[in-house]
Amino acid sequence: MSTTSHRRTVPAATALLLTAALSTACSTGQQSSPSPNAGGAVAPVSGRISMTYLQKQGDQEYFVGEAAGAKAKAAELGVDLKVVNLGNDANKTVSEVRSAIAQKTNGLIVVVPDPAVGPQVVQAAREAKVALLTSDDQICATGPDPAGCAPGDMVPRIGFSGEQMGAEVGKRAAEEFGRSGWNPAETRSISAWKQDVTVCTSRVKSAKAAFLSGGGTGVQNIDVATDNTPTGAQDRIAAVVTANPSVKHWVVWGCNDENVQGGVTALENAGFKADHVIGVGLGAYLACKNWGSDKPSGMRAALFINGRDVGALAVQTLYDKLKSGTDMPAEAFAPTTMVDAATFRASGAGCN
Numbered sequence: 199m200s201t202t203s204h205r206r207t208v209p210a211a212t213a214l215l216l217t218a219a220l221s222t223a224c225s226t227g228q229q230s231s232p233s234p235n236a237g238g239a240v241a242p243v244s245g246r247i248s249m250t251y252l253q254k255q256g257d258q259e260y261f262v263g264e265a266a267g268a269k270a271k272a273a274e275l276g277v278d279l280k281v282v283n284l285g286n287d288a289n290k291t292v293s294e295v296r297s298a299i300a301q302k303t304n305g306l307i308v309v310v311p312d313p314a315v316g317p318q319v320v321q322a323a324r325e326a327k328v329a330l331l332t333s334d335d336q337i338c339a340t341g342p343d344p345a346g347c348a349p350g351d352m353v354p355r356i357g358f359s360g361e362q363m364g365a366e367v368g369k370r371a372a373e374e375f376g377r378s379g380w381n382p383a384e385t386r387s388i389s390a391w392k393q394d395v396t397v398c399t400s401r402v403k404s405a406k407a408a409f410l411s412g413g414g415t416g417v418q419n420i421d422v423a424t425d426n427t428p429t430g431a432q433d434r435i436a437a438v439v440t441a442n443p444s445v446k447h448w449v450v451w452g453c454n455d456e457n458v459q460g461g462v463t464a465l466e467n468a469g470f471k472a473d474h475v476i477g478v479g480l481g482a483y484l485a486c487k488n489w490g491s492d493k494p495s496g497m498r499a500a501l502f503i504n505g506r507d508v509g510a511l512a513v514q515t516l517y518d519k520l521k522s523g524t525d526m527p528a529e530a531f532a533p534t535t536m537v538d539a540a541t542f543r544a545s546g547a548g549c550n
Contacts, residue, residue, distance in 0.1 A: 449476040
């Protein structure tokens with residue numbers, strides 16, 4: 199996330215959102231109207247507020263940062279916050295929601311491992327009259343697939359714009375490809391993502407479109423279904439590389455850094471030198487590890503997304519709802535910045 203993005207003073211619930219005028223390297227932060235049907239009636243809280251933040255893949259670098267940002271904002275606001283790591287267990291999502299409700303939490307922020315549990319989560323929150331907000335991934339109140347959800351049935355979400363992020367990734371991949379001088383007929387692009395996650399599909403679709411419009415015409419794309427982990431992506435992409443022995447150059451993008459890191463590693467293990475690989479990550483929390491040594495890497499760039507900002511904004515948004523009844527926006531977006539080996543430190547991107 200760029201530390202140089204210009205911000206203006208806005209209401210507390212959207213304090214981290216960007217103005218319309220941004221650097222061309224950044225995607226546009228924005229918010230949209232509240233969802234009228236996704237949340238139940240929630241009364242303002244007069245005393246101390248308690249919240250529960252349920253995260254998928256809570257040990258992933260991005261979500262660690264998100265939890266840290268949420269905790270810092272909760273401490274600032276005097277909120278009791280409990281953070282729960284759901285891993286990739288969709289069933290645990292429902293049980294932890296019920297557990298939090300039983301412990302009298304006032305509000306829930308959820309990053310679901312699987313959007314199919316959305317209706318169960320919404321129903322539990324409604325029946326208990328507990329405020330519900332999602333971060334990162336979308337869920338629908340009326341069905342398992344957010345892609346087919348009516349706007350009024352989407353649960354309010356804090357995160358990033360998938361379309362904008364994907365477009366930035368595809369644009370940078372096209373720029374790198376244009377500089378490479380590679381023959382399109384000898385090149386393949388890989389789109390790697392967990393294909394039942396709506397926000398991932400949105401990112402990848404936009405990346406494909408931006409790559410083509412940016413000069414990638416003639417490069418055949420291969421879609422690779424993964425579990426959004428580095429090892430899962432590595433295994434799947436290794437099989438694709440083996441099945442395409444005549445390909446000399448590869449371009450890799452995906453839903454997150456994990457997919458691209460897995461792809462870059464698979465190609466390296468298959469004998470491809472760094473100058474025959476273009477990887478453009480999404481997150482920068484793994485990509486930056488490739489840039490900390492003198493060893494050449496096929497990870498050319500990555501879009502920096504700051505989980506801390508999302509976590510803080512989610513807590514602030516839910517706090518305003520619980521404290522004063524402020525409507526939560528349907529979606530609120532935080533900023534992003536493209537970084538590479540030369541710029542990631544100056545951008546504020548951490549690399550643990």
